[in-house]
Amino acid sequence: MILMARRILVLGYGNPGRGDDGLGPALAQMVEKMRIKGVTVRIDYQLTVEAACDVAECDMVIFADAAKFGDEPFFLQPTPAESTMGWSGHTLPPGAVLRLAQVLYNARPEAYVAGVRGYRFDEFSERLSEQAEINLNKAAEYLAEWLKTCEVSSGP
Amino acid sequence: MSRAKIIEIEPLTRVEGHGKVSIHLDEANQVQEARLHIVEFRGFERFIHGRPYWEAPMIVQRLCGICPVSHNLAAAKAMDMITGAKRLTPTAEKIRRLAHYGQILQSHVLHFFYLCSPDLLFGFGADVNERNVFTIIKQKPELAMQAIMMRKFGQEVIRATFGKKIHGSGAVPGGVVKNLSIPERDALLKEMDQMLKGAAMALAMARDYTVENQQMVERFGSFPSSFLSLVRDDGALDLYHGNLRAIDSVGNIIFDQVDYQDYGDYIMEEVKPWSYMKFPFIKKRGHLDGWYRVGPLARLNCCGYIDTPKADKALAEFKSLTGGKPNHMTLAYHWARMVEVTHCVEKIGELLEDPDLLGNELLTKGERAPEGIGVIEAPRGTLFHHYRVDKDDLITHCNLIVSTTNNNEAINRSIRQVARASLSGVPKITQGMLNHIEVAVRAYDPCLSCATHALGQMPLVVELYNHKGDVMDRLARG
Numbered sequence: 001m002i003l004m005a006r007r008i009l010v011l012g013y014g015n016p017g018r019g020d021d022g023l024g025p026a027l028a029q030m031v032e033k034m035r036i037k038g039v040t041v042r043i044d045y046q047l048t049v050e051a052a053c054d055v056a057e058c059d060m061v062i063f064a065d066a067a068k069f070g071d072e073p074f075f076l077q078p079t080p081a082e083s084t085m086g087w088s089g090h091t092l093p094p095g096a097v098l099r100l101a102q103v104l105y106n107a108r109p110e111a112y113v114a115g116v117r118g119y120r121f122d123e124f125s126e127r128l129s130e131q132a133e134i135n136l137n138k139a140a141e142y143l144a145e146w147l148k149t150c151e152v153s154s155g156p
Numbered sequence: 157m158s159r160a161k162i163i164e165i166e167p168l169t170r171v172e173g174h175g176k177v178s179i180h181l182d183e184a185n186q187v188q189e190a191r192l193h194i195v196e197f198r199g200f201e202r203f204i205h206g207r208p209y210w211e212a213p214m215i216v217q218r219l220c221g222i223c224p225v226s227h228n229l230a231a232a233k234a235m236d237m238i239t240g241a242k243r244l245t246p247t248a249e250k251i252r253r254l255a256h257y258g259q260i261l262q263s264h265v266l267h268f269f270y271l272c273s274p275d276l277l278f279g280f281g282a283d284v285n286e287r288n289v290f291t292i293i294k295q296k297p298e299l300a301m302q303a304i305m306m307r308k309f310g311q312e313v314i315r316a317t318f319g320k321k322i323h324g325s326g327a328v329p330g331g332v333v334k335n336l337s338i339p340e341r342d343a344l345l346k347e348m349d350q351m352l353k354g355a356a357m358a359l360a361m362a363r364d365y366t367v368e369n370q371q372m373v374e375r376f377g378s379f380p381s382s383f384l385s386l387v388r389d390d391g392a393l394d395l396y397h398g399n400l401r402a403i404d405s406v407g408n409i410i411f412d413q414v415d416y417q418d419y420g421d422y423i424m425e426e427v428k429p430w431s432y433m434k435f436p437f438i439k440k441r442g443h444l445d446g447w448y449r450v451g452p453l454a455r456l457n458c459c460g461y462i463d464t465p466k467a468d469k470a471l472a473e474f475k476s477l478t479g480g481k482p483n484h485m486t487l488a489y490h491w492a493r494m495v496e497v498t499h500c501v502e503k504i505g506e507l508l509e510d511p512d513l514l515g516n517e518l519l520t521k522g523e524r525a526p527e528g529i530g531v532i533e534a535p536r537g538t539l540f541h542h543y544r545v546d547k548d549d550l551i552t553h554c555n556l557i558v559s560t561t562n563n564n565e566a567i568n569r570s571i572r573q574v575a576r577a578s579l580s581g582v583p584k585i586t587q588g589m590l591n592h593i594e595v596a597v598r599a600y601d602p603c604l605s606c607a608t609h610a611l612g613q614m615p616l617v618v619e620l621y622n623h624k625g626d627v628m629d630r631l632a633r634g
Contacts, residue, residue: 015218016218016322017215017217017218017219018218025322043320043321043322044321044322045222045224045321045322046222048266048307049266049270049303049304049307050304050307050308050311052304053304053308083285083288083290091222099290100289100293100304103290103293103294104293104297104300104301104304123203124200124203124218125203126215126218
């Protein structure tokens with residue numbers, strides 16, 4: 001069996017000026033500091049179409065985001081490509097970014113959403129809530145271990 | 157260590173808001189009123205109280221994840237006044253301009269190719285599941301590829317001038333913190349031919365659509381209005397700096413060359429009980445008649461010419477459609493947007509050849525002032541930032557009028573117009589009506605993220621009320 005190095009992208013998004021909406025960028029920053037082999041990190045306020053270019057160049061992508069709902073302290077789930085665009089906004093859901101990467105660049109990376117539970121979104125604050133901070137640390141710890149197991153994959 | 161679960165996909169993990177449209181009928185089931193309700197997030201103006209003024213340009217970028225550059229520049233321009241930097245160094249002003257053109261380019265391109273072109277190519281009546289960018293990619297892949305390249309180029313311009321998106325530097329009071337390096341400049345220059353080609357393609361597509369469908373475009377969500385924008389002191393289009401000009405529906409000047417430091421003498425804001433959004437109006441025309449439109453359509457109607465050749469030629473063609481009188485066609489916003497894309501590409505090319513971008517004089521200052529106002533033409537229209545600071549440099553007052561707020565009344569009128577045209581006496585929201593409302597609102601490219609929460613996708617919800625105020629029908633999309 002040949003082991004191949006995988007190109008892994010962690011794409012953290014959200015607004016650090018809106019309380020717990022900053023969880024995505026915060027998680028991505030923590031991963032960046034870990035300097036895990038093969039892992040590249042991108043941070044943005046929102047997911048937009050050009051993210052498809054970065055996604056097309058990786059074997060695996062993790063969309064790191066804040067979650068208002070779902071399991072505490074965080075969840076990690078596979079996410080499929082989907083043809084869903086908003087009616088007006090300039091932002092996209094992860095599935096639409098994946099679909100764009102697929103139809104524009106014929107890229108089909110393995111994809112996950114890492115959702116960290118947050119609680120305070122409706123305010124201008126550059127601080128995470130206390131519980132969100134705890135959730136973030138747990139998510140980062142888990143992701144660090146998990147990503148190390150994803151560094152290589154079986155070759156053909 | 158926590159154990160994560162692999163669970164079924166939820167439709168959305170992020171916080172959602174929505175754009176709600178309410179349509180109110182009279183006793184004869186005719187549309188009396190239509191309103192777009194956006195829950196504007198007004199906390200920012202309080203949040204920034206007590207912060208040192210030099211932090212403001214950085215903090216305001218967090219107002220909106222879609223156009224952080226515009227808010228950064230408007231705030232920096234206000235803080236230039238406070239720090240006494242009445243004239244920036246050539247390097248600082250040109251770096252700011254370059255970032256601004258990059259921002260407008262990428263915003264307009266995304267809107268046109270990914271949100272609007274499916275309407276134009278497939279028609280408003282097409283099934284919403286087909287009327288989207290994925291069908292465009294199938295049928296016209298070159299269009300989608302061009303769009304993504306232009307969008308990426310705009311982002312690269314911003315990265316080269318202002319650094320990383322979230323933790324970048326941006327403009328600061330009195331100037332900027334970085335110049336352009338030679339490798340950064342050369343990398344951008346290499347893309348210019350492709351950008352000009354893409355701008356020409358988009359411009360032709362938007363123009364042809366408007367001209368070929370002129371009768372429909374003249375009627376769709378359109379109405380006479382006043383317009384407001386910045387113009388240069390010689391009347392030219394200027395997206396970064398200038399004075400305020402307002403014209404009425406036939407093109408007469410309402411006011412001209414007004415220093416925006418005096419905007420409070422000319423513009424007032426009204427609050428209505430059913431909306432958190434403010435309704436600005438031109439003071440001397442009063443709150444009933446003083447509303448106006450901003451954005452690309454307003455800018456082209458207000459300006460006398462454009463100082464780049466391809467865009468100026470396009471402007472002449474745009475103006476000739478209405479015999480030089482103001483163009484009131486709401487769908488002509490798309491064409492106007494592509495004229496501006498052409499202008500931005502030309503300006504970026506011009507600036508990249510300018511050695512001032514590589515200069516080292518980045519900051520300047522002068523006599524400290526207690527108050528500053530910064531105004532810029534953001535992608536969606538005129539954006540006002542107004543601050544007062546105390547003797548300890550802390551902000552004591554902040555007032556923002558964001559572009560979408562300026563267009564508030566106009567968006568409502570467009571909705572009312574298309575709702576009237578598509579409701580045939582039966583109190584029912586049809587898919588056709590929803591399509592038309594969606595297309596009319598989208599023409600303004602409203603920044604729902606900016607005017608409200610910066611979080612996630614926003615479904616469009618339309619509700620129909622009878623004359624007693626009871627909900628008769630409700631339809632959602634998005």
